[in-house]
Amino acid sequence: MDFTSIFGDYTAIAPMIILLIGALVAPGVHLLGKKRTATWGFALAVVIVSMVINVLMLVDGWTGSTLGMVYYTDYSGLMMLLFQIVLFLAVVVSNASVETTRFNVGAYYALLMAASTGMMFVAGSQDLMMIFVGVELTSISSYAAVSMKRNDARAAEAAVKYVIIGGMSTALTLYGISMLYGLTGTTNIAAIAATTSITGISFVFGIALVAMIAGYGFKIAAVPFHMWAPDVYEGAATPVSLFLATGSKKMGLSVFFQIFLIMFVSGTACAKIAGPEVQYLFAIIAAVTMTVGNIVAIAQNNIKRMLAYSSIAQAGYILIVMAVMSEYALSAGLFHMFTHVFMKGGAFLVVGALICAGIGEKISDYRGLAKRAPFMAAAMMLFLFSLAGIPPLAGFTSKFFLFSSTMGVGTAAGISLESQWIWLAFVAILNSAISLYYYARVVKTMYVDTGESAERIKVPAAFTVAIAICLVAVVVLGVYPQLIFDLCETASHALLFA
Amino acid sequence: MIPFEFFLVLAAILFVIGAYGVMTKSNAIIVLMCIELMLNAANINFVAFGAYNSDVMGQAFVVMSISVAAAEVAVGIAILLNAYKLRKTTELTDAELTSLRW
Numbered sequence: 001m002d003f004t005s006i007f008g009d010y011t012a013i014a015p016m017i018i019l020l021i022g023a024l025v026a027p028g029v030h031l032l033g034k035k036r037t038a039t040w041g042f043a044l045a046v047v048i049v050s051m052v053i054n055v056l057m058l059v060d061g062w063t064g065s066t067l068g069m070v071y072y073t074d075y076s077g078l079m080m081l082l083f084q085i086v087l088f089l090a091v092v093v094s095n096a097s098v099e100t101t102r103f104n105v106g107a108y109y110a111l112l113m114a115a116s117t118g119m120m121f122v123a124g125s126q127d128l129m130m131i132f133v134g135v136e137l138t139s140i141s142s143y144a145a146v147s148m149k150r151n152d153a154r155a156a157e158a159a160v161k162y163v164i165i166g167g168m169s170t171a172l173t174l175y176g177i178s179m180l181y182g183l184t185g186t187t188n189i190a191a192i193a194a195t196t197s198i199t200g201i202s203f204v205f206g207i208a209l210v211a212m213i214a215g216y217g218f219k220i221a222a223v224p225f226h227m228w229a230p231d232v233y234e235g236a237a238t239p240v241s242l243f244l245a246t247g248s249k250k251m252g253l254s255v256f257f258q259i260f261l262i263m264f265v266s267g268t269a270c271a272k273i274a275g276p277e278v279q280y281l282f283a284i285i286a287a288v289t290m291t292v293g294n295i296v297a298i299a300q301n302n303i304k305r306m307l308a309y310s311s312i313a314q315a316g317y318i319l320i321v322m323a324v325m326s327e328y329a330l331s332a333g334l335f336h337m338f339t340h341v342f343m344k345g346g347a348f349l350v351v352g353a354l355i356c357a358g359i360g361e362k363i364s365d366y367r368g369l370a371k372r373a374p375f376m377a378a379a380m381m382l383f384l385f386s387l388a389g390i391p392p393l394a395g396f397t398s399k400f401f402l403f404s405s406t407m408g409v410g411t412a413a414g415i416s417l418e419s420q421w422i423w424l425a426f427v428a429i430l431n432s433a434i435s436l437y438y439y440a441r442v443v444k445t446m447y448v449d450t451g452e453s454a455e456r457i458k459v460p461a462a463f464t465v466a467i468a469i470c471l472v473a474v475v476v477l478g479v480y481p482q483l484i485f486d487l488c489e490t491a492s493h494a495l496l497f498a
Numbered sequence: 499m500i501p502f503e504f505f506l507v508l509a510a511i512l513f514v515i516g517a518y519g520v521m522t523k524s525n526a527i528i529v530l531m532c533i534e535l536m537l538n539a540a541n542i543n544f545v546a547f548g549a550y551n552s553d554v555m556g557q558a559f560v561v562m563s564i565s566v567a568a569a570e571v572a573v574g575i576a577i578l579l580n581a582y583k584l585r586k587t588t589e590l591t592d593a594e595l596t597s598l599r600w
Contacts, residue, residue: 129559136566140573147577156581163574164529168520170570171536174563175513178543185551187559 003062012064012072015054015080016120019087022046023113030106040095043109047091051084058487070124074494078487079123079254082338086247087116089345089466090239096460098356099237101148108148112243115141119251122258128177128187131255135173135219139166142248146236158235165218165228173215179208193263209278212259213285219252220315223289230300233308234361238352241304245311245348246341253318253337257330257495265325265496283323287427290316294434302361303351306438307344310387313435314340317428320402324421329405330492335485336402339394339477343386346470350380353463363442368451376459377446379467384439386474389432394477401485403428505546513539526581530574537567 007014022043030039058077065071090112094100101108118137125131143166147159181187183204184195196205214225221229233241264278293313300306318340321333351361353376359365370377386395406421477484512535519532541560548556 129555129562132559133562133566136570140566140569143573143577147580151584153584156577156584159577160526160581163570163577164520164526164533167530167533167570167574168517168536170566171513171516171533171540174537174540175543177559178509178540178547181556181559182543182547185547185553187555 003057003060004064010066011057011062012066012124013070013121014057015050015084016070016117016124018046018050018053019113019117019120022050023110023117026110026113027104027106030104036102036105037095039105039109040091043091043094043113044088046113047084047088051081051088054080054084069127069130070121071126072124073491074487075491076120076124078334078491079250080120082250082341083116083119083123083247086243086250086341086345087112089341089349089470090243090247092466093349093352093460093462094239096356096462097237097239097352099149099352100239101237104148108145111141111145111148112240115145115243116247119247119254122251123254126189126258126262128180128189128192128259131258132173132177135216135251135255136170138248138251139170139219142240142244145240145243146232148240149235149237152235154235155237156235158232161228162232169215169218169225171215172211172218176208176211176215179204179211183208189259189262196263213281216252216255216259217285220249220256220319221252221312222285222315222319223292223312226289226293226312229312230305230308233311234302234304238304238348238355241308242345242348242352245308246345249311249315250337250341253315253333256319256322257333260322261325261330261496279323279325282319283421283424286316286319286323287424288316289313289319290428290431294431294438297435298438300438301363303363303366303442304348304361306363306442307347307351310435310438311340311344313431314344314387316431317399317402320406320421320424320428323424324405326405327492327496329402330496331485331488332398332401332405334488334491335481336398338484338488339386339398339474342470342473342477343383343393343395346383346467346474347380347387349463349467349470350376350383353459353467354457356463357457357459359457363445366442366445367449368454369446371454372451373457373459375464376467379471380446381443382471382474384442386478388436388439390436392475392478394474394481397478397481399428399432401481502546502550505542509539509542509546512536512542526578527575530571530578534567534571537563 003011010017026039026043029042033039054077057072058081061074063073091109094108115138118134118141121137122131122134125134143159143163146162147155149155177187180192183202184192186192217225233245236244290313293309293316297306297309297313300309318333318336321329355361382393386393389396389399403425406425516532516535516539519535520529523529523532541563544556544560548554
């Protein structure tokens with residue numbers, strides 16, 4: 001299909017433009033109609049249209065740029081698809097959920113759509129300024145979305161923490177970017193990589209690197225910058241927690257890939273850049289993140305907090321990519337990001353559905369759930385086992401790819417990698433074993449323990465549909481990973497060697 | 499002409515004052531002001547680098563970051579107002595509001 005004749009110069013940003021128009025119009029639709037369901041239908045239609053256009057462009061292999069600022073490549077197209085899936089899952093259940101706001105529905109959908117627009121702009125940019133603005137668009141919209149659960153003290157508290165910690169991370173990032181700009185005189189990432197590979201690294205570069213890793217580390221909730229995540233995910237309405245845990249975190253990881261992988265992988269062609277030191281830095285962050293996330297998750301009684309710590313641990317697994325820095329590792333990391341959306345998103349959806357049915361967030365509230373809601377219990381079990389990495393589910397396949405990437409199977413910029421990261425795979429596998437403990441505990445509570453009440457419960461149909469989508473994806477991607485993995489391979493090749 | 503280092507030192511001092519304030523102050527409004535201080539420290543860096551390299555990119559970045567900071571403070575104050583309605587305080591020393599629990 002000839003997309004350029006339809007969208008002209010704006011083809012590269014067509015999926016975002018549609019979402020942005022939707023975000024601007026949604027409050028008006030709500031004011032005119034005063035019907036929650038109508039606004040929901042409008043938001044859903046906008047999301048689906050944007051998704052269809054993006055999928056068509058991705059399958060067609062369209063590449064190009066708008067004004068030399070936003071680039072549509074195989075990589076950015078795939079990441080945009082991921083953010084759109086997250087937005088789709090969050091929007092589908094928002095109308096049925098009892099936790100989301102009843103009044104400013106238009107603003108609520110507008111915030112979700114604006115946040116995903118920011119994520120998509122991040123995925124398409126090759127310039128630190130665009131990345132900064134995109135990240136901020138996402139962050140500021142998510143602060144407001146968290147606090148939209150009105151008259152709830154926990155949500156208000158979570159939003160205050162989120163905005164203060166988010167603001168501090170913004171300031172750190174900006175300071176780092178300013179140092180990098182001063183050092184190289186440009187904000188284009190490829191140009192920075194080219195300059196630093198000639199000049200080598202300096203003390204100032206070290207300051208910039210640490211400030212930027214810390215700043216974006218807050219966004220992905222890497223240990224030691226993770227303390228806000230459980231509070232925010234617990235306080236926010238469940239569709240918003242889903243959106244943050246699966247979408248906002250993936251945006252942070254995408255920023256890591258786009259800035260640091262390009263800077264160091266294309267930089268290692270020149271031996272002057274300090275590749276190994278940076279790789280060790282990321283390896284230590286990855287190992288500590290997954291260990292702390294998994295160990296602290298054992299002690300949680302609230303299921304949303306448990307899932308929050310588990311997603312901290314999952315971010316640690318994906319950070320293996322930053323340590324290994326090979327093309328294969330990047331494809332595996334992208335694939336794990338996709339499966340994580342479905343399994344973690346599905347688990348949050350089950351929690352949200354059960355809250356609508358009047359069941360609390362405590363793990364002990366799930367006693368005897370298998371009798372009361374067989375489908376919900378079975379879905380939750382599959383999502384949790386997939387998160388733990390049990391074959392033949394998607395989590396196993398993606399973890400297998402990710403951990404095997406540490407065994408020196410890849411090459412970076414023509415240099416074959418030593419198998420120096422095998423210890424990281426050991427740490428990750430031990431962590432998977434730890435995580436199985438707390439996931440299996442939830443399954444035991446649902447299936448073995450008996451609850452006080454045995455009456456059947458009814459969950460809203462929208463939740464059932466969304467959970468079924470996630471369930472199909474988790475099973476199909478586990479058995480037939482090529483469906484997405486081929487796209488991930490093209491994407492990682494496009495990012496690293498374009 | 500003012501030596502280049504003066505700008506960097508000024509920015510670094512502002513940044514550290516801001517970071518100190520974020521970590522020690524108990525009033526949420528003051529914490530937001532300290533975050534502004536940190537952002538402006540980075541802006542001074544950008545303007546100085548841009549001016550001494552004769553490059554407009556630094557100034558352009560500052561315009562972006564000022565608007566981002568304004569949006570962030572607007573949303574931050576709104577969120578604080580919401581929290582104030584429910585809790586009747588903007589002090590972060592309120593036990594439940596400060597504790598970042600495990």
